[in-house]
Amino acid sequence: MGFLRTTILTGLLGTTGAAAYLAAKNPVISPLAATDAIWSSRLYKQHNPSRNPATQDYSVKRIPLSKIRPELLQKEGDLTLEFCRGLWSGWGYAIQRKYLDYKWRGPETANQLWTSQQLATSNYDKGTFITDHFEVLEKTPNAITIRCGDSPRNQPLRGSDGLFIISTKIDREREEVELQLKSCLYSSQGTVSGVKGPMPPWMEELHQWYVRIWSETASWKLLK
Known part of the structure; x- marks a missing residue:
């Protein structure tokens, strides 16, 4: 996170206006509700068996349906997949991706997703490894x-660990899509x-x- 501290402050949050926009359009809730489904999920119980305390947050972004590429609304699952693709291949992850590429890319990680093209086209099926720092557990x-938190090559319980959930919901009543990062x-x-x-x-x-x-940069991939 020391790396993220310097890059975010000096690069991605360059102006007060940009920060204000991000805060308004991508509100973050922290902590998660005690009733949140993650706490009773199989994956949470498996990967945090001692129920150790967690840093937790939840981002929600809403976009009018009229602004979404119509082909993403035809088949269930397409919107979520494209949001996921936009997150990893987009500008918001570019600096961290390049850093991890420099540090960990090699013969032993050649089967993982590294390039922006790979990240923009992967189906993100269960077992996919992303830049030697993320692993898809469920789709x-x-x-x-x-x-998240460490190399997916380190499978046992570990000092730095966590779950990251990328999800979407189509709200027909409000004529919006809801993009969620937990x-x-x-x-x-x-x-x-x-x-x-x-x-x-x-x-x-x-x-x-x-x-x-x-959340913001991943959403760009969904727009007309």
Whole structure:
């Protein structure tokens, strides 16, 4: 996150106006509700067996249906997949992708997604590894759940771990689509006391801004 701190502050949040726009159009809720479905999910129980405290946030962006590419609304699952593609291949992830490419790309990670073209066209099926830092755990028409925090080559419980859920919902009554990014970050090793997640307050705030940037730039791929 030290890398994200410098790049976000100096590059992606360059002006007060840009920050105000992101905050207004991509609101973030933190913490998650105690009734949120993630807490009772199979994947959360599997990957955080001690229920260690988590850094958690939830971004919601709404776009009028009239602005969405119509072909994405014809078949269930297409909107979620394209939103996911837009997140990883888009401008918001570009700096981190290049950093991870420089650090970890090699023969042992050649089967993973690295290039913007790969990230823009993948089907993100279960088992897909993304830039040696993310792994698709589950894919449904409305949500793609990803494990994050460390290399997917490190499969056991680990010090830096988490779930990241990319999802969409079509609201016909309001004639909008709702784009959702949900983060739940924790240490899955051992038992951690207290109620605070692993990130200090300043890092939590930066993570929320990063989520806003991801949400905004990923949404561009859905527009006419």
